[in-house]
Amino acid sequence: MDNILVHSDEHVGMRVPMKYRDEKAVVRPANLVELIAEVDKIFSEDTVNVDYVHALMESYKSNPADWRAYAKFDPHRYTRNLVSEGNGKYNMMLLCWNEGQGSSIHDHANSHCFMKVLQGSLIETQYYWPAKKGQPMKRKQTTELMLDQCAYIDDTIGLHRVENPSHVDSAITLHLYIPPYSECHCFDENTGKPRTAKVTFWSKYGQRTREAPTESADPDSSKRDADLRNAMAQPAP
Ligand SMILES: N[C@@H](CS(=O)O)C(=O)O
Numbered sequence: 702m703d704n705i706l707v708h709s710d711e712h713v714g715m716r717v718p719m720k721y722r723d724e725k726a727v728v729r730p731a732n733l734v735e736l737i738a739e740v741d742k743i744f745s746e747d748t749v750n751v752d753y754v755h756a757l758m759e760s761y762k763s764n765p766a767d768w769r770a771y772a773k774f775d776p777h778r779y780t781r782n783l784v785s786e787g788n789g790k791y792n793m794m795l796l797c798w799n800e801g802q803g804s805s806i807h808d809h810a811n812s813h814c815f816m817k818v819l820q821g822s823l824i825e826t827q828y829y830w831p832a833k834k835g836q837p838m839k840r841k842q843t844t845e846l847m848l849d850q851c852a853y854i855d856d857t858i859g860l861h862r863v864e865n866p867s868h869v870d871s872a873i874t875l876h877l878y879i880p881p882y883s884e885c886h887c888f889d890e891n892t893g894k895p896r897t898a899k900v901t902f903w904s905k906y907g908q909r910t911r912e913a914p915t916e917s918a919d920p921d922s923s924k925r926d927a928d929l930r931n932a933m934a935q936p937a938p
């Protein structure tokens with residue numbers, strides 16, 4: 702059965718154990734494995750409290766030893782590195798942001814998006830959905846996300862873009878998407894014009910997603926590489 706996520710001020714089904722209703726009852730996971738185990742446990746329930754998941758994500762204290770194997774950077778675009786598919790119920794991934802890298806303005810395909818800072822700090826700028834065609838997009842709020850902080854967004858809140866503002870330090874975030882999605886929309890800041898973007902993974906479970914180039918160059922390899930390129934990254938200026 703699909704999970705239903707609810708906010709704590711909304712009706713919560715009686716079948717949900719008390720523990721999952723009360724974010725104050727969160728027990729800090731000792732490491733990433735424990736965090737994933739707890740997320741799996743939560744998602745074996747029919748109804749899940751967004752505030753509980755948020756508090757759980759925030760309570761985990763980032764330890765590079767836990768996530769180093771997934772932390773893979775690309776010189777040109779931020780990378781998306783799959784950590785867990787949660788039995789099809791969610792996607793958990795590490796996003797690696799080199800200095801100055803960022804995402805385009807995008808939606809989240811009707812999913813819930815939790816985003817926790819594992820290293821460095823990032824700027825999240827939220828936008829309203831475009832109101833009129835051809836008009837510049839309106840900013841809603843800008844927030845600096847610090848180490849171990851967790852942010853939340855969904856399409857009812859609006860759109861956002863994220864960037865690592867540092868010129869000297871890279872940044873890493875842990876994202877949880879419920880349910881998983883394979884495409885979303887990116888928006889032109891000046892006109893609000895949307896385009897569909899397929900989401901891609903730079904690596905899955907610590908392994909690069911495309912094969913290393915071989916001697917006998919595949920004539921389609923540049924197209925294949927382009928297909929794997931992160932279409933949500935903000936284009937270089
Ligand atoms: N939602 C984006 C990352 S972010 O900028 O929130 C992604 O999944 O790639």
Ligand SMILES: [Fe+2]
Nearest residue numbers: 807809814861
């Ligand atoms: Fe996002």
